[in-house]
Amino acid sequence: MGKYTIKDILDPVDPKRFWLNYWGKKHLVIRRNTFKTLFKWHDFTNVLNGYPRNLNHLQILDYDGKGTKWCLDKVNKGKLKLPMLKKKEVLDLWRSGKTFVLSMAEYTKQDFVEICDELERYFERGQVNIYCSSKKDAVGFPAHCDSTENFLFHTEGKVKWTIYDNSAPERKPGKVVDEFVLEAGDLLYIPQYRYHKAESLTPRISISIHFPNKRNQSLKKFQITKKGAKREGWYNWMPENLYYDAEGSSTRDVPRKFRMGGTQWKKTYFNNLKK
């Protein structure tokens, strides 16, 4: 643990400036070139191929064209009376332009764990939701607001964002105060309850890492928690001394004499196969 500091996450914006001028007040757009490999199309492919048993939290927005959200875990548990989909049906929905959400994806990548762990020093426990669309104008959410502080990391494609001038408990989005297009490497911060809307301009992946505020958190009484207090870390499960020599540096080669055609190579196995 401890790969990232808040300075790395908000780079090049000074964290102090973020807390004083933006936190809870105003959205912040950071156009840059970092964290663009957090979750790419090959990661999406790997996760989706785990469907359905090794993929617990897939949501398909507007899966029936009537605005219904299809949630794998709820269908599995019988909480949602919608049909179980075959993998090929899921693929067809993806190709037809439905937006997929991989929710509670914190432990799919080490970087997510590290970012959550750092930001959880300042906020309550976070969650990672990955929004993926295969096409321009894929159906997403209409203008809405969320009850969490939201950090949106962009890793694939272009997304048009609209930010409104008001927040919940007002019931409808008000006037548009900002519109912009974000690309891979960019970060958007949206304060909790602020109305916003995201539209895919191309196939895209945007990662929402969001956190409730700490109780009674304020600039006057600013509380910072110790690292690692809220979640278990990402561990390296590689057995020791398996692939590495005593120095742990270079991989060990099989000596030439034991390789095929070497002085100590035996043809036994091939001979057996021929019988």
Ligand SMILES: [Fe+2]
């Ligand atoms: Fe949202």
